Amino acid sequence: MSFDRFPGFWVLLARGLTRRCPWCADRRAYFTGWFARQDRCRRCRHPYRRGDDAFELGATTANIILTFLAVLVAILVAVLVTLPDIPTVPVVIIVSAVAILGPVVWYPISFTLWQAVDLFMRAPDADELAGRIDGEL
Numbered sequence: 001m002s003f004d005r006f007p008g009f010w011v012l013l014a015r016g017l018t019r020r021c022p023w024c025a026d027r028r029a030y031f032t033g034w035f036a037r038q039d040r041c042r043r044c045r046h047p048y049r050r051g052d053d054a055f056e057l058g059a060t061t062a063n064i065i066l067t068f069l070a071v072l073v074a075i076l077v078a079v080l081v082t083l084p085d086i087p088t089v090p091v092v093i094i095v096s097a098v099a100i101l102g103p104v105v106w107y108p109i110s111f112t113l114w115q116a117v118d119l120f121m122r123a124p125d126a127d128e129l130a131g132r133i134d135g136e137l
Helices: 009-017 055-082 088-121
Strands: none
16 A cells, blocks of 8 residues: 555654554455454555564553553542542552553554554555565565
8 A cells, every 4th residue: 555645743642552553544454353463454564563573662652651540530530529638449449440451452453553653653665655564475
């Protein structure tokens, strides 16, 4: 798949946060289920790895950041809703649930989000735009 104009940062970011392929914006992208992932986008065939064996490290980092943000938002909301007498035990239970469920919820989103960030940081070359990765077609 080729692009006349490569998407900008905010477009890539929006596509990544909505589990879409950052290249073609296809909703099905790299996932066949919540945890079942394939190596290439089902529409444009773009590989999610881009020749980097440590791609999962970036996706894991994105997952951790998203989970920490969700925990911080949960703490902020819980404290603001219950001011001035903050019930500690319910707040801890709610925040703990967010911390435990966060990585599960963010799992597929972290991969497409990291793909978008990676595409922005390392612009695709002519071979990638033509669909050839590491000598593949």
